[in-house]
Amino acid sequence: MNGNKAPRKAGGAAAVAPKKPPSLRQKAKALYRQAILDAAERIFATQGIRGARIQDIAKLAGMSVGTVYNHFAQKEEIVVALITEREKELREAFACQPHDPQNFTEAFRIRHERVIQLIRTHKDFFSFALYEGIFESELVPSASMFSTHSADEHERFDRAMEDLLEQGGREGAVAPTDVVRLKRYHVGAMRGVLMGAMKDPSRDVVEEGLAAVELFLRAVRPNAKGIPLPDIV
Amino acid sequence: MNGNKAPRKAGGAAAVAPKKPPSLRQKAKALYRQAILDAAERIFATQGIRGARIQDIAKLAGMSVGTVYNHFAQKEEIVVALITEREKELREAFACQPHDPQNFTEAFRIRHERVIQLIRTHKDFFSFALYEGIFESELVPSASMFSTHSADEHERFDRAMEDLLEQGGREGAVAPTDVVRLKRYHVGAMRGVLMGAMKDPSRDVVEEGLAAVELFLRAVRPNAKGIPLPDIV
């Protein structure tokens, strides 16, 4: 019936608002947004989240208070945006990638290395995020400003770690034990070592982090006699 | 009658501060002080330190705001007093006691068990103190209200843990490695597991804590070939 298909393509394209390059204005907007997030990251790292004043964030970002509010309706939105963004990066870094080794232990190392690199890159953010325990979702007090940052259980870094540990158990690389406790143990330990390294100028974050990974692997490695991990006894 | 009463009254008490039992007034004062600290503990646990209002502490302690200020000049003093007191208890629990085994591994278990018991007894306090990382002295941001709580390096729990780990190294029960990192690893891991257990009604804090201790012992146990711990490689 209808011979002309050209319009169809265009129509489809328009409907989905596809690759149209961002306008100047959109770019500028994104720049401001990013500047605010960057400044907030710094201020949060120094003052903590509650102690951070919008005014300080604005000043550090080189703009007025009003402008901050043009981009984020409330202080809390900044926190949530920041966390959400970084948690996404964190999950991506931790996710299994095409060329990752099949072997659990090797995969564990590689995936952790990517995470540690990310953390080093965003020291400011992670120094307060780890401090506040943002990615240890169970530990965050409900009064906290960021307790609501991620509604979806499955989008948490937390959860991805449990999955990996379970895989290790199935492969026999991790002695049988309670995965939730193991995750708490490991995430807590990484937090301790990485935060220590970040504050300690004589340490390299990556090196320290990798060493902690090895400690963990030693801790969970099944022994010859197949004795399960402690609490199972 | 009595020719020398003057010295007795003032000189004696002031100069040597002997064991004179506390007066009624002193006892009452101590009661107030304790009530404030107890209330603060609860409020801090719920609202965080910054979020805690003196008014709420006073109400929970059953007294007026003014009275709180008669005992502590500033909010910060409450925080410091609380932390200092608990840290003292923590160090005492962790300290080597007369009947503790000589053997490192056994001593490690026993001393940790005492600490874990203390933490369970003061869930309120430790749930925010661990959250805020108060005993991981290096990790506390300098803007924090309790960054100044303990001027003396040697009075920190922190330090006692390092000492114990060093002892383990000397005894050959801990593979040779960087003690500071090891402490960060272990304290972080304990924090993760204990906080998780405190929030999770289905877990027993002591049981979880002891399991974490075992994990740690596995991680640091020297292997047959005397291969040192990872980062030393």
Add this chain to the structure above:
Amino acid sequence: MNGNKAPRKAGGAAAVAPKKPPSLRQKAKALYRQAILDAAERIFATQGIRGARIQDIAKLAGMSVGTVYNHFAQKEEIVVALITEREKELREAFACQPHDPQNFTEAFRIRHERVIQLIRTHKDFFSFALYEGIFESELVPSASMFSTHSADEHERFDRAMEDLLEQGGREGAVAPTDVVRLKRYHVGAMRGVLMGAMKDPSRDVVEEGLAAVELFLRAVRPNAKGIPLPDIV
């Protein structure tokens, strides 16, 4: 057995917390509260409700902003308290009193006179309250800060006026007509005349108000032929 009856009296008194004269503190509290309301009345009259700043009210009341907030949690509460109190006075002034004449017309005059006296006494309040139409409950925009001041329909001055007009109708002193419209007419007219008089130094509020009452009585007086009021035609 027990000869002393004094305690009984006291005990009973304590249980019901009856006439115990207000403590000094309660009196002081009431004074502050009243000072705030008085100041607010003045500021509202000058600046309007939205235009009134808590700071100005505090300054006029001779206290700090914080103190105002110790007595009223929000600006809106001041408004509501003020209106509620005055509306109560207004209803009381308008209410039928023991020695009021039975005759509708005379009662109408007397009761209005009391109301007008009250309005003159509280010029400040009524100059903005009438301006904002606070007692013409139907007219207040819902976005208004005081739209919620009186939840109970029957507690409104508004309603009392309708009742009186209905009585007039039953007695034949008011030609039959729509009472709601009549009330709107009369309240609007009184508002116009009274506000005009309050702003106009050459006029006496009471005199003007009474004249308006007479105009109204003329308007509604049934004519000889029993012709009903206009809209009924």
Add this chain to the structure above:
Amino acid sequence: MNGNKAPRKAGGAAAVAPKKPPSLRQKAKALYRQAILDAAERIFATQGIRGARIQDIAKLAGMSVGTVYNHFAQKEEIVVALITEREKELREAFACQPHDPQNFTEAFRIRHERVIQLIRTHKDFFSFALYEGIFESELVPSASMFSTHSADEHERFDRAMEDLLEQGGREGAVAPTDVVRLKRYHVGAMRGVLMGAMKDPSRDVVEEGLAAVELFLRAVRPNAKGIPLPDIV
């Protein structure tokens, strides 16, 4: 052809400002202006004048905030323009027209009917203008944003009403009395009835308004004995 073209271009237009039809640009400008005024009317009716945000007006008018400011230097100018324009319409509607009856009572009815129709047509505007008492010039608080809207006493609707009532007095159709008070009475009453009708969906604005006019005429009609109106006594 035409020897004198220079004068035509500039001199003519500037000097005498003849009837040259509005240029396209002028027309466009007028359209914007009107769109802003229309939007403002709606927003003012909903939010009150102080509560109205330029941003909302702009959005409703389908343009940007900047454009609004290209047409009106300040928020207040919008208010004044709106009021001035409507007051002009109001005066025109109220003005004596060629075919109006000579008889006072009839003229009063006709002229009021025109006014009431206008009010119904511009419910949005009049619902806040009456609420704010804009046309009862004496009543507007000096802090009000529109207190300055009309510098010229003789351009006020207010004044025209007084004139009409005076005419009624001269003709003997209105019992002798204080005209200013009478005006306040009448305008207030109309305001009450009309606003009530505008908020009350079951009422027709015109019908209610006309009924109020009749009430007023009854109130002021001289009685047989020529007794003057109340306050003159």
Add this chain to the structure above:
DNA sequence: AATGAATGAGACTTCATTCAT
């Protein structure tokens, strides 16, 4: 010493107005 109201600095947020594109 206990009380609890008073104080006021300071935080968050809104919005009229300006300005670069």
Add this chain to the structure above:
DNA sequence: TATGAATGAAGTCTCATTCAT
């Protein structure tokens, strides 16, 4: 000229601390 983001003054409300009783 239209646009809409940037600006910052100003308002509301909170809460640590002081103080009179």
